Amino acid sequence: MRHRLRVLSGLFLLITLLLGFTSAAQATSLTLSGGWSYQYGTNTVTLTVGKITNNASGGNSGSLRLELWAFSTPYDGTALPGYRLAQYQMSVLNGGSSYSNVSSGSVTASLPPSGTWHMALLLTEYNGSSFVVRHYLLTTTGQTLVCTSSSCEVVAPPPTPARAEVSSNSSHYTLNKDDTLLLSGVIEAGSAAGTEADVFIRVSLNGGAPLYLGSDMQWNGVEKPIVSRFPLADVIVPNFYSLPSNILPEGVYKFEIMVADSHQQANAVHTLIAHAEVLTTVWPKPVIELAPPETAFVGTVGEPFSYDFAPWVTGGTPPYYFILGTFGGFPPMGIVLQPNGMLIGTPSIKSSVFGASQFLVCAVDVAANETRDCVPISMLVTEDETPPPPPSSSTYLFANWTCGTSGQCASIMGGPQGSTGMFCTIADCNSWGAQTIPGGYSCSTTASVGNPRVSTGSNGLCNRAGVDF
Structure with missing residues (x-):
């Protein structure tokens, strides 16, 4: 919306507002409220404002003045260069009182030079030495006064679409x-x-x-x-x-x-x-497939085991990670499924009488899509049935015995002297000798006879005191 104004001749005074919102000399708070307007005539302007209020509880304000200003940017209460175009002098205002529907009537006015200007109505108060700004009102957001060398127009902002x-x-x-x-x-x-x-x-x-x-x-x-x-x-x-x-x-x-x-x-x-x-x-959910191993897994107690599932995944978006299926069981003790797909570890316990361990392996892609069907895995763990190595005389002990003149001893032991073993420790050897031939034996890593009586304990290697005899 545009309203054309006739340019008035004369000089324009550029004034810098150096006084912002300072405390009034005699009033604690002076405010403008309600709508306001400026209406130009020939070399004049009429200023109107809804209300001027002195919010102080008592006393009077200093002399008041309404001033019409033009700024290159919207006035914000700080010191800005601008043009004072008109002013309307008023008397003091008692504390707790207000002026309503204020109109200046026609007062002398000028127009700013060529350019786009943001208009403001300022309320100033005389503090004994100068007029200071107490409050101000701006035009509708975006409204400006656009002036050329021949005319000025009030330009409303274009409508903003929703x-x-x-x-x-x-x-x-x-x-x-x-x-x-x-x-x-x-x-x-x-x-x-x-x-x-x-x-x-x-x-x-x-x-x-x-x-x-x-x-x-x-x-x-x-x-x-x-x-x-x-x-x-x-x-x-x-x-x-x-x-x-x-x-x-x-x-x-x-x-x-x-x-x-x-x-x-x-x-x-x-x-x-x-x-x-x-x-x-x-x-649709991507189809991720995990190929099962060709045979069931068999591991041995104490021996390392490994199998890599990663090369056997297709579909989805790599990289993949691997998890055990819910309620699908667990690998044998000592075996774990790593996130990278390695089933790895050293079995520590032989499979029970119920058979192999049963569990599910699932692959998951980077978008958290899981294999359509998790792969069932069976793993049996056995013990190594290789016979133990023969005992070493440097490791095990023999009990060398002699019966002396005791015929009963020779009858029980099968001869007047001999060697028996093997024993795990010197304590095991002494325990056997003390029970069998008290005072008639000695323990050594070397048998005193060329063909000793050798037996193995329940651990498959040597006799242990209190366990094997």
């Missing part, structure tokens, strides 16, 4: 996963602020018939708004709708937000104030 936005938390989702579809909305009212509007949320799948989200947060085929007769304002609503994506049919979804004038529906066609849409896709 804007709407609907968004989802992802551009794609995958079926059978724990993703959650979230919708968020934004409305910026612009120049349509305050207009009564209906807001619609609509979705269509693969270009099919639309569904509408009602105020009960349920989708249905009947066109109805989620909000009716909403006084349009700036609104941000994050995550106003949520739904697990694993129950959605696959395909391309188009979500829309439509803001329509509640009172303009000619021929049942909505007059749109704002509209926006977003596309999101629900993908």
